[in-house]
Amino acid sequence: MLNLNSPIKTPYHRLPVVWKLAILSITTIVVYQLENHLILVVLLLAMFLLNLMPGINFLKLAIRNLSPIIPFMVFILLWHVFTGSTVQGMVLLVKFMIVISLANLVTMTSQLDEMIALIEKLVKPLRKIGLDVSFLGLTFGLVIRSVPNLLEITRRLNFSWRSRSLKRPGWRLIFPLICFALDDADHVAEAIKARRSNNG
Amino acid sequence: MERNIAYIALFAALTAALGFIPIITLAFGVPITAQTLGVMLGGCILGSWRGGLASLLLIVLIALGVPLLAGGRGGLGLFFSPSGGFLIGWPIGAYVCGLIMERFNGIHPFAIGLIASVIGGILVVYMAGVMGMFLTLEQTFIEIIYLVMVFIPGDLFKAVVSGLIVMLLCKYRPESVLSRNG
Numbered sequence: 001m002l003n004l005n006s007p008i009k010t011p012y013h014r015l016p017v018v019w020k021l022a023i024l025s026i027t028t029i030v031v032y033q034l035e036n037h038l039i040l041v042v043l044l045l046a047m048f049l050l051n052l053m054p055g056i057n058f059l060k061l062a063i064r065n066l067s068p069i070i071p072f073m074v075f076i077l078l079w080h081v082f083t084g085s086t087v088q089g090m091v092l093l094v095k096f097m098i099v100i101s102l103a104n105l106v107t108m109t110s111q112l113d114e115m116i117a118l119i120e121k122l123v124k125p126l127r128k129i130g131l132d133v134s135f136l137g138l139t140f141g142l143v144i145r146s147v148p149n150l151l152e153i154t155r156r157l158n159f160s161w162r163s164r165s166l167k168r169p170g171w172r173l174i175f176p177l178i179c180f181a182l183d184d185a186d187h188v189a190e191a192i193k194a195r196r197s198n199n200g
Numbered sequence: 201m202e203r204n205i206a207y208i209a210l211f212a213a214l215t216a217a218l219g220f221i222p223i224i225t226l227a228f229g230v231p232i233t234a235q236t237l238g239v240m241l242g243g244c245i246l247g248s249w250r251g252g253l254a255s256l257l258l259i260v261l262i263a264l265g266v267p268l269l270a271g272g273r274g275g276l277g278l279f280f281s282p283s284g285g286f287l288i289g290w291p292i293g294a295y296v297c298g299l300i301m302e303r304f305n306g307i308h309p310f311a312i313g314l315i316a317s318v319i320g321g322i323l324v325v326y327m328a329g330v331m332g333m334f335l336t337l338e339q340t341f342i343e344i345i346y347l348v349m350v351f352i353p354g355d356l357f358k359a360v361v362s363g364l365i366v367m368l369l370c371k372y373r374p375e376s377v378l379s380r381n382g
Contacts, residue, residue, distance in 0.1 A: 004265045004275050028280060032336075068273045069281055076282060076337065079347060088338060096336075100277040107265040107275035115264040132201075139209045143261055146213035147268065154221055171361050173221065174234060175368055178241065181214045182207075182376045189206035196202065 004065055004107050010054035012109035017118050020106045028099050040094045047101045058108075065104050073097075116140055142188065146181075153180045204250060207378065211242045211254035212261070219270035233270040236355060239290045240321035240362040243297025244313050245369065247379035252295030259287050285332015289325040296320035301366075301379035309377075313366030317359035322352070 012020070034040055051062045073093060080089020116137060123133045157176055161169040215238025243251030258268060267274035269287075278284060297320030304312050326348060333344045369377050 004267055024276065065275065066277065068271055069277065072281065072283065079339075083339070083343065092336070092338065096281060099280045103276035103280050107277065110265070112264055112266065119260065119264075135205050139205055139257060140261060142206070142209035143212045143216070143257060143268075144266060146210055147216045150213055150217035151220060154217060171234065171237075174218070174237070174361065175365055177217070178214065178245075178365060178369070179373070181210050182373070185203075185206040185210035188210065189203040192202040192205060 004104075005111060006054075006058060006061055006108040008054060008058045008061065010058060010109055012054070012105065013111075015109075017106075017110045017114045020110060021118075024102055024106050027102055031095050031098050034095070035091075037091065040091065040098070043098050044094050047098050047105075050105060051101065062101065062104055062108060065108065066101060069100060138192070146184065149184070150177065150181060153177060207246055208250050208254045208257060211238070211246055211251070212258040214238055215242060215255065215258050216261075216268035219268065220272075234358065234361075235270045236290075236321060236325065237358040237362055239294050239325070240297055240317035240359060241365060243294035243299075243320050244301050244316050244362060244366045244379060245377055246298060247302055248295045248298030250378060251298040252291045255294040256291040259290055262287070282333045282336045283329065285335075286325055286329035288332065289328025292328060293320045293322075293325040296324045298379050305380055308367075309370040309380075310363045310367040312363075314359055314363030317362040318356070321359060321362065322355045326352075 031040070031043065034043075052059045073096060076096075077089050077093055080086055080092070120133070120136055123136060126133050154173060154177055157173045158169055161173065215235060218238040219233050219235035221234055239255050242254040245251070246254060262269050262274045263276055263279060265275045269278065279287060297316040300316035300319060301312060304315075307315075330341065330344050330348060333339070333347070334341055337344065339347075366377065370380065375381065
């Protein structure tokens with residue numbers, strides 16, 4: 001399964017995830033409170049430089065990761081223009097760009113296993129109140145393994161449909177797909193049970 | 201226990217996979233995917249807590265940077281954008297869908313599946329989404345409601361599909377509809 005982590009190693013990768021998340025949280029709170037346009041522009045420029053420092057290829061990758069959000073941003077700006085609050089819209093857009101590009105930087109420079117390890121650490125205290133959180137890592141792995149499987153099943157169902165009909169299958173594939181997923185869930189449950197009993 | 205883990209993980213994966221299937225393509229070429237249908241179905245089929253956990257698991261993985269949101273998106277940035285509230289609304293919406301299914305067990309599966317999907321999958325999710333937009337966009341509630349209205353017809357269509365799927369499952373494999381079996 002693909003992830004949004006950068007293959008280009010940067011100094012940011014060496015920072016502990018918990019620090020990066022703390023910086024992100026503090027920056028978000030501060031940026032949304034700021035109203036000074038000059039400081040906001042300086043912060044936006046700083047964000048651009050932070051993304052540029054590891055090299056132009058890293059910057060291109062960051063822009064590619066952020067590109068799906070661009071249409072929504074344009075929509076928000078147009079909405080503000082339409083309602084007669086263009087300046088307010090532009091200030092908001094700058095705030096979003098700062099926060100979202102910093103969040104993207106954290107995502108790109110933090111390994112998935114580090115993030116999962118952090119979550120496992122955070123939920124550990126729940127054991128004290130009787131909640132079994134030992135299966136968390138297994139559950140993450142199961143989802144990541146199952147998505148490509150389900151997409152492959154969808155592709156096959158799509159071919160089967162097209163060999164019989166000229167119409168697009170659309171929502172009609174969802175019911176057989178759910179049946180496959182439910183069958184798979186029953187098999188996975190058996191496998192987990194077998195593994196647990198083997199481990200005593 | 202094992203069955204619950206498997207069902208929660210598989211439904212999170214199913215919801216993610218539905219984000220890559222266009223169920224309708226609008227006249228101007230924008231595809232509407234079935235991802236929120238996965239949220240509705242998670243609650244309607246698995247029940248309140250399992251459905252809620254399936255959606256929660258998916259949004260945690262999205263936040264961790266796995267590109268499982270429709271169109272291959274992911275990462276923390278999404279939660280800081282104005283539409284982040286919708287994502288946070290998913291587990292709550294799925295939970296409410298499941299709760300309605302569990303409480304009104306005697307009603308026809310299509311009717312209750314549709315009602316649960318409209319209340320949990322649309323009303324609750326939109327309430328969280330609108331709240332998120334209200335906090336970030338500095339617009340009035342009414343303006344934001346106008347802004348999101350355009351997506352309601354597509355979601356109503358998904359709620360109907362959700363009702364149909366619940367009805368088919370109740371007919372052909374009732375043992376899989378955990379919301380009705382406890």
